[in-house]
Amino acid sequence: MTTDTARLLRAYDDQLRTDAETPSAIAVTRSGPLRLVTFAGGRGFVTYRDLGGADAAEVARLVETAVAHYLADPAIDRVEWKTRGHDHAPGLHDALLANGFSPEEPESIMVGEATALLAEVELPAGTTxxxxxxxxxxxxxxxxxxxxxxxxxxxxxxxALLRRLARDDGMEIWVGEVDGEIVTTGRLEPVAGTEFAGIWGGATLPAWRGRGIYRALTAARARSAIAGGKRLIHSDSTEYSRPILERSGLVKVSTTTPYQWRRPQAA
Structure with a gap:
């Protein structure tokens, strides 16, 4: 791992894998190294800075304890456990499967200087x-x-987006339009108490991909982040958006794989 990549990963771990990761939580319960988070709408979320050097047996116990926590709350019907590829987590995959979790597709954790995203892009006529x-x-x-x-x-x-905007917590929703039609969108989410802002929710209609509009929208969000005093940008990226961010100077520092759990249906 290069020195720059290691520096960015350390900033990600130190600044973002805290309560800053879940600002809209309605409850957070500590269970050893785990933060067992409850969101509105019956959603649970498991995250942590690291697993404290736990061996496979201890990792299995942590997973079982987390599931028991959410089973005890009938309002929770689904839970995401957010794993990171660089963590020391022996046996975690097998323990999650054994307790009813299913993995989704891995995504790339992208981190970099906000200034790296300030590209000037030639856009199709009629784009705003x-x-x-x-x-x-x-x-x-x-x-x-x-x-x-x-x-x-x-x-x-x-x-859900409208409720977030009503909280006035700094989240911004950006769009790109061509002749008045929205063809791309994405959010900017400054992280309080850190140097970071996140760029999330990027989506572009297939007919308009590869024409620079999403990259320009990313640059617009980076300018807004800098104006708000943020220096670093992070994002969990699909294989479609990762190359765009890499060309803009962000670095893949690790991977993240979400595992999903659904409350078992009563027989």
């Missing part, structure tokens, strides 16, 4: 970039993201 706050714009952006990912439009996603 802007931050949106009005309900109609937020719902249109959320619906476009669902369509871009091949999913059914979920009004609940837009409801």
């Amino acid at each position: 970039l802007r931050k949106v706050t009005e309900e109609a714009d937020v719902r249109a952006a959320s619906a476009m993201a669902d369509i871009a990912f091949g999913d059914a439009v979920d009004p609940g996603q837009a409801d």
Whole structure:
């Protein structure tokens, strides 16, 4: 690992793998090294700075304890356990499978200087970039993201974004439009008490990919982050967005694989 990559990974671990990772939690319970987080809407989330050198037997016990914690709360119907590829976590994959978790696709953890993203991009005619706050714009952006990912439009996603905006916690929603049609979107999420802002939720309609619009939207979010006093950018990236961020100067410092658990249905 190069010195720069190691420095960025250390900043990620030290600054982001704390309570700063879950600012909208409604409850956090400590269980050894684990933070067992409860979000609104029946969602649980398991994260940690590291597993404290636990061996496979102790890792298995930690997983069992976490599942028991969420089973005891009938309001929780789903839980995500966020793993990182660089952690020392012997037996974690097998322990998660044994306790009802299923892995999703790995993503790349991308970190870098915000200034690296300040590209000037030649855009298609009729393209505009802007931050949106009005309900109609937020719902249109959320619906476009669902369509871009091949999913059914979920009004609940837009409801959640509107609740976040109402909290005024610094989150920004940005869109790129061509002749008034939203064709790309993404969020900026400054992390309080750190040097970081996150860029999340990037989505572009297939017909408009590869034309620089998403890269320009990323640059716009980086400018906003810098204006707000943030120096570093982080993102968990799919294999589509990773090359865009790498070309802009962000570095893949590790991987992250979410494991999902659903409450067993009563017989």
